[in-house]
Amino acid sequence: MKTCCDMRGYLTFLVLRLISKKPMSGEDIRQEIERRKGTKPSPGTVYPVLKGLHESEFIREISDGGKEKKYALTQKGKKELVVATKKFVAMFCDMQDDFTKRR
Amino acid sequence: MKTCCDMRGYLTFLVLRLISKKPMSGEDIRQEIERRKGTKPSPGTVYPVLKGLHESEFIREISDGGKEKKYALTQKGKKELVVATKKFVAMFCDMQDDFTKRR
DNA sequence: GGTTTACTATCGGATACCCGATACGGGTGG
DNA sequence: CCACCCGTATCGGGTATCCGATAGTAAACC
Numbered sequence: 001m002k003t004c005c006d007m008r009g010y011l012t013f014l015v016l017r018l019i020s021k022k023p024m025s026g027e028d029i030r031q032e033i034e035r036r037k038g039t040k041p042s043p044g045t046v047y048p049v050l051k052g053l054h055e056s057e058f059i060r061e062i063s064d065g066g067k068e069k070k071y072a073l074t075q076k077g078k079k080e081l082v083v084a085t086k087k088f089v090a091m092f093c094d095m096q097d098d099f100t101k102r103r
Numbered sequence: 104m105k106t107c108c109d110m111r112g113y114l115t116f117l118v119l120r121l122i123s124k125k126p127m128s129g130e131d132i133r134q135e136i137e138r139r140k141g142t143k144p145s146p147g148t149v150y151p152v153l154k155g156l157h158e159s160e161f162i163r164e165i166s167d168g169g170k171e172k173k174y175a176l177t178q179k180g181k182k183e184l185v186v187a188t189k190k191f192v193a194m195f196c197d198m199q200d201d202f203t204k205r206r
Numbered sequence: 207g208g209t210t211t212a213c214t215a216t217c218g219g220a221t222a223c224c225c226g227a228t229a230c231g232g233g234t235g236g
Numbered sequence: 237c238c239a240c241c242c243g244t245a246t247c248g249g250g251t252a253t254c255c256g257a258t259a260g261t262a263a264a265c266c
Contacts, residue, residue, distance in 0.1 A: 025244090026245090043244075044245090044246080044247085047244065047246080048245090048246055067244080068243065069244070
């Protein structure tokens with residue numbers, strides 16, 4: 001038993017959520033995850049996820065002119081987020097307290 | 104992009120949580136997940152997880168005499184659950200609303 | 207006793223996830 | 237102009253995860 005709580009399978013979901021708050025670049029996302037998790041995910045982890053979300057038309061590029069490429073949710077992406085969140089909550093439905101307590 | 108929200112990596116965590124509520128058997132767990140998720144995980148999914156948790160001494164068998172083998176959390180398992188839950192909440196820290204709203 | 211049923215358990219294989227290394231490209235500063 | 241940084245991007249590989257199939261086992265019922 002290594003660690004009983006890595007990100008497998010939920011990274012895509014997490015990225016979708018992060019971008020829904022405000023447009024973010026790949027680097028932004030890596031930093032935010034580092035803040036939350038303690039370790040910074042590899043570029044080879046984040047960019048393929050971004051690519052997949054883009055190909056699925058869940059996110060779109062926002063060129064801010066600079067070298068950083070920000071992404072924002074599309075309409076399709078917003079719908080997907082709602083669906084995915086619903087599934088997520090259904091799966092961990094008994095965790096309200098764990099979230100609300102620490103606040 | 105298949106499904107952006109499977110259980111990879113969190114199944115162990117989920118099982119630990121389920122067992123923490125009340126002692127459960129492998130079959131109990133499969134049924135509860137079916138209730139939450141809609142699809143019933145394969146035996147080959149659940150039992151190895153149980154085996155791993157047992158080998159890590161996070162859970163212990165409770166022989167109720169019958170053929171069903173219930174599992175309960177050990178002290179070590181309870182500590183692990185606290186730690187894992189903390190990590191989980193840190194990762195999805197902005198989801199309080201999604202949990203509390205639907206209630 | 208023998209058959210059926212339900213749960214436990216394991217094994218092989220496929221998958222997709224994530225990482226590390228590496229390359230590319232555009233600003234920036236000397 | 238050139239060297240350096242920093243963010244983007246891809247590729248190959250290792251690995252944990254999950255599934256389907258199959259076998260084992262023990263109670264339950266006739």
